[in-house]
Amino acid sequence: MFGNNARITIKTPEEQTHISNALNLRRRAAAQGAASVFVLAAFCGFSFPEPANAQNSPAAPPSETVTVTGTQIQGVAPVGGAVIGRDSADIQANPITATGETDDYLRQLPQVSAISGDDTHNNAVQGGQQNATHTVSLNLRGVGQTATLMLVNGNHVAPNGAEGTFYDPDLIALDAVERVEVLADGASATYGSDAIAGVVNFVLRKKFEGARLSVGYGTANGFEQQKLSGVYGYSWDTGSLVVSGAFNFRTQLLGINRPYYRQNLTPFGGSNFSSQNCAPGNLTIGGVIYGLPNTNGTALTAAQIQAGANKPNKCDLDPLNQIFPDQNRRNVTTTVTQELTDWLRLDLDGFLYQRTYHLSTVPTANLTVTNANPFFVSPVPGLTSGTINYNFENELGNRESVGYGLEYQGDLSLTVDLPYDWTGKITYSYGRNTEGTGNPPDGTSPFAPLVNQFTAAQFIGTALLNQPAATALNLFGNGTANNPATVKNLLVGESFYNQQARISNINAVFNGSVFSIPAGDVKFALGAAVKDDGQYNSFGSNVANGTFPLTNVFTTNFRGSRTVSSAFAELYVPLVGAANAIPLVQKLELDLAGRIDNYSDVGVTKNPKIGLNWKPIDDLQIRGSYGTSFRAPVLNQLYPVYSAFVGNTVDPTSPTGTAFVYIYAGGNPTLTPEKAKNWNAGLDYKPSEIPGLVFSLSGFYIDYYNKLGQVSGSAGTTTILTQQALYANYIIKNPTAAQVQAIVANTPSEINAGLNPATIQYLIDGRSNNIGESIIKGTDFDLRYAMDTSWGAFTFDEAGTYYFQYLNNVAKGLPLIENMGQINYPTRYRSLTNITWENDSGWRAGLFITHLPSYNNVLVTPSQQVRSYTQLDTQLSYTFSGTSNEYLNGTRLALNVTNVFATEPPFVNNPSGYGYDPQNVSPVGRLISVELVKLFN
Numbered sequence: 033m034f035g036n037n038a039r040i041t042i043k044t045p046e047e048q049t050h051i052s053n054a055l056n057l058r059r060r061a062a063a064q065g066a067a068s069v070f071v072l073a074a075f076c077g078f079s080f081p082e083p084a085n086a087q088n089s090p091a092a093p094p095s096e097t098v099t100v101t102g103t104q105i106q107g108v109a110p111v112g113g114a115v116i117g118r119d120s121a122d123i124q125a126n127p128i129t130a131t132g133e134t135d136d137y138l139r140q141l142p143q144v145s146a147i148s149g150d151d152t153h154n155n156a157v158q159g160g161q162q163n164a165t166h167t168v169s170l171n172l173r174g175v176g177q178t179a180t181l182m183l184v185n186g187n188h189v190a191p192n193g194a195e196g197t198f199y200d201p202d203l204i205a206l207d208a209v210e211r212v213e214v215l216a217d218g219a220s221a222t223y224g225s226d227a228i229a230g231v232v233n234f235v236l237r238k239k240f241e242g243a244r245l246s247v248g249y250g251t252a253n254g255f256e257q258q259k260l261s262g263v264y265g266y267s268w269d270t271g272s273l274v275v276s277g278a279f280n281f282r283t284q285l286l287g288i289n290r291p292y293y294r295q296n297l298t299p300f301g302g303s304n305f306s307s308q309n310c311a312p313g314n315l316t317i318g319g320v321i322y323g324l325p326n327t328n329g330t331a332l333t334a335a336q337i338q339a340g341a342n343k344p345n346k347c348d349l350d351p352l353n354q355i356f357p358d359q360n361r362r363n364v365t366t367t368v369t370q371e372l373t374d375w376l377r378l379d380l381d382g383f384l385y386q387r388t389y390h391l392s393t394v395p396t397a398n399l400t401v402t403n404a405n406p407f408f409v410s411p412v413p414g415l416t417s418g419t420i421n422y423n424f425e426n427e428l429g430n431r432e433s434v435g436y437g438l439e440y441q442g443d444l445s446l447t448v449d450l451p452y453d454w455t456g457k458i459t460y461s462y463g464r465n466t467e468g469t470g471n472p473p474d475g476t477s478p479f480a481p482l483v484n485q486f487t488a489a490q491f492i493g494t495a496l497l498n499q500p501a502a503t504a505l506n507l508f509g510n511g512t513a514n515n516p517a518t519v520k521n522l523l524v525g526e527s528f529y530n531q532q533a534r535i536s537n538i539n540a541v542f543n544g545s546v547f548s549i550p551a552g553d554v555k556f557a558l559g560a561a562v563k564d565d566g567q568y569n570s571f572g573s574n575v576a577n578g579t580f581p582l583t584n585v586f587t588t589n590f591r592g593s594r595t596v597s598s599a600f601a602e603l604y605v606p607l608v609g610a611a612n613a614i615p616l617v618q619k620l621e622l623d624l625a626g627r628i629d630n631y632s633d634v635g636v637t638k639n640p641k642i643g644l645n646w647k648p649i650d651d652l653q654i655r656g657s658y659g660t661s662f663r664a665p666v667l668n669q670l671y672p673v674y675s676a677f678v679g680n681t682v683d684p685t686s687p688t689g690t691a692f693v694y695i696y697a698g699g700n701p702t703l704t705p706e707k708a709k710n711w712n713a714g715l716d717y718k719p720s721e722i723p724g725l726v727f728s729l730s731g732f733y734i735d736y737y738n739k740l741g742q743v744s745g746s747a748g749t750t751t752i753l754t755q756q757a758l759y760a761n762y763i764i765k766n767p768t769a770a771q772v773q774a775i776v777a778n779t780p781s782e783i784n785a786g787l788n789p790a791t792i793q794y795l796i797d798g799r800s801n802n803i804g805e806s807i808i809k810g811t812d813f814d815l816r817y818a819m820d821t822s823w824g825a826f827t828f829d830e831a832g833t834y835y836f837q838y839l840n841n842v843a844k845g846l847p848l849i850e851n852m853g854q855i856n857y858p859t860r861y862r863s864l865t866n867i868t869w870e871n872d873s874g875w876r877a878g879l880f881i882t883h884l885p886s887y888n889n890v891l892v893t894p895s896q897q898v899r900s901y902t903q904l905d906t907q908l909s910y911t912f913s914g915t916s917n918e919y920l921n922g923t924r925l926a927l928n929v930t931n932v933f934a935t936e937p938p939f940v941n942n943p944s945g946y947g948y949d950p951q952n953v954s955p956v957g958r959l960i961s962v963e964l965v966k967l968f969n
């Protein structure tokens with residue numbers, strides 16, 4: 033092997049674990065600009081490394097070197113920012129992993145927020161509406177699920193979600209992971225797009241001898257969870273193979289099993305957010321809402337309806353709905369390493385991830401009914417049509433639908449040892465993700481849907497409402513008089529959503545030492561990448577009008593692709609080291625990094641980063657970094673395929689108080705990348721007089737600007753015209769026919785059926801636009817103390833994140849508003865306390881405490897103070913070793929309890945219609961789980 037004096041070379045798994053843990057405690061490194069190499073050389077005495085004599089020295093196999101997240105340079109720890117590392121031992125010691133999954137474990141880190149990233153909800157907070165397929169996502173520091181990049185072995189993966197804007201950490205099962213590295217700092221100078229808040233990198237097992245089998249089962253009130261996973265590894269003289277697989281099953285959790293999951297929150301001191309989609313329903317006609325009487329609706333009179341004027345019926349639907357759906361998840365991960373020659377190594381990594389789930393909801397619709405319906409009765413003489421808010425629970429039961437996800441990826445790498453201590457690595461990656469929801473078009477299937485509101489209005493109105501009395505659908509009663517054959521026709525249809533994303537990436541990086549100075553070797557990395565992204569979306573509905581085949585009523589398709597060409601460089605300079613240390617400067621390291629990304633659709637971005645480590649004394653390190661980062665719009669945010677809201681909205685400038693508007697949403701080809709500036713400063717203190725004590729503090733400042741947002745979402749569809757001055761750039765009053773036609777041409781014809789362009793008073797751009805900004809300030813802290821006693825080894829760890837500021841605006845020109853400590857944003861702080869103990873006899877125990885402070889619920893007036901929340905989790909395990917029973921040796925039994933005291937979530941008067949905050953607290957309650965792990969050598 034060519035001179036490898038500057039590398040960390042790993043020969044055994046134990047050495048790899050030891051060195052990985054050591055590197056995880058050190059800091060970010062990066063490099064930029066070859067010219068600076070010679071500038072430094074002019075000021076410092078240096079010598080170039082000598083190449084090994086290839087003819088006289090025996091060649092060694094390609095070395096396996098540690099590359100820590102945040103740098104392209106092998107064998108150098110990151111400089112300027114803290115990498116949070118958790119290895120397989122840490123993972124297995126956490127009680128959540130007995131039956132939980134990767135996202136459950138990651139949320140044990142205070143830097144990882146659940147805001148918008150939980151499959152129990154898909155609200156509009158921080159892009160949560162894009163979670164229509166009930167997956168999970170990563171959200172570092174609560175900046176937003178679109179601002180965190182996920183890597184597997186340092187490689188990009190295909191994105192997830194309804195628009196392909198975030199990443200699902202459950203792609204990788206925990207048993208496949210050697211370690212997880214979290215860099216909570218902007219990293220676009222190293223990795224490109226999406227790394228605004230930071231990076232989560234899953235490093236897969238490369239070596240594992242024997243087999244490991246794990247079985248887990250957990251139960252809570254109305255809920256069960258099961259896990260079966262295994263790892264098999266084999267090594268030979270020139271390579272290794274590791275294969276892992278996992279199966280996770282989780283039952284649904286129904287609202288009826290949690291008393292706070294309801295729309296009527298008055299028993300808790302809250303408001304009544306009950307639905308008006310009831311049976312009997314509510315009729316709106318002539319601007320007045322009438323609660324329909326509880327009859328079968330066949331012989332109503334105008335007087336009976338008039339009695340319900342301004343007295344709408346309300347019904348609580350949440351107890352009939354799911355809190356979250358059942359899920360089946362399956363993972364397979366493989367890594368292969370093979371030395372092809374004494375200087376060339378091949379690595380092949382791949383994963384396959386599949387999931388399915390079932391959604392169950394009460395079927396509701398808002399339908400226009402005219403006097404063509406035989407049951408129509410108007411409480412107002414002369415009016416011949418109205419809208420009825422109705423639910424079909426009595427006729428159909430819950431609507432059920434099936435969701436799915438399938439993602440796979442393969443990465444092929446060639447690593448070559450070069451002269452002068454240089455290494456080259458070329459990687460090709462290909463990945464594809466498909467996910468969506470669908471309903472079988474089976475007229476007798478209980479899983480067949482009621483079609484969505486738009487299709488229901490068209491299909492039911494023409495096919496079922498306007499029929500003779502014997503077969504017409506009756507929406508004026510409680511559903512008991514409806515003809516079964518008519519009800520059956522409601523089930524004949526399907527709605528669907530499908531999202532596909534793919535990546536194809538070639539990445540090459542070369543790095544090594546360029547010369548030596550008294551403090552050590554100056555290292556340089558240079559690389560390039562070409563990535564091809566593709567995306568396809570399709571959503572819509574089919575109906576059959578009672579007979580097959582299906583007829584398409586509404587479908588929108590999108591297909592796009594782009595190419596990204598990138599070049600990057602990194603320079604690491606040890607300015608002061610052991611050889612030239614002076615008082616108060618024992619060590620000084622400098623990093624420079626830079627990357628240029630050229631997108632075929634949104635242009636060029638350039639992102640630099642600088643990092644510095646300073647040790648005034650051996651026990652104390654002070655570090656800091658500055659850099660810029662970005663996120664490119666995803667493809668379907670760029671392509672002009674529109675949907676629209678067409679109707680009346682409040683207009684204070686109109687004599688009638690309302691105006692007829694056309695709000696169009698969809699892709700916007702004028703979008704530019706989101707951008708951020710990242711500052712970090714911190715310290716690491718490890719006093720030599722107190723062995724085992726480590727304290728870290730990391731301050732951060734993020735200015736995230738040019739953010740994507742929709743004015744219709746910020747201002748509200750029904751209130752946007754009350755803020756015309758703020759949103760003037762996105763509103764056209766009295767548009768011309770040409771202006772309307774330019775938009776209508778890209779909108780599904782079904783939306784525009786019967787539309788008279790001359791009636792449109794306002795044309796409003798509800799697409800994504802670069803309109804927002806966030807400024808986030810805070811600090812991470814971690815105090816850890818490990819000690820050995822005669823009773824065993826104890827570890828105390830107190831970690832958390834404290835926010836000083838979280839400012840937001842939702843449109844240019846608006847002032848920045850403080851959102852810290854408010855619902856849908858991070859709480860003032862979040863802390864986690866871990867206390868573990870283990871002895872040589874195989875016993876291990878742990879206490880894990882999560883604490884959230886109180887915060888404000890500003891979704892209601894007056895605002896509500898949500899109480900603080902503390903949860904205690906425990907684990908007790910025993911590992912058999914040295915027994916006479918060979919079947920017991922290597923067996924581990926664990927008992928885990930999460931939420932030991934069954935602490936209920938703090939009450940939240942939530943207009944979404946449930947009495948808790950799913951973004952901060954789990955609704956599962958006390959979960960008792962057992963796990964059996966067996967090692968085979």
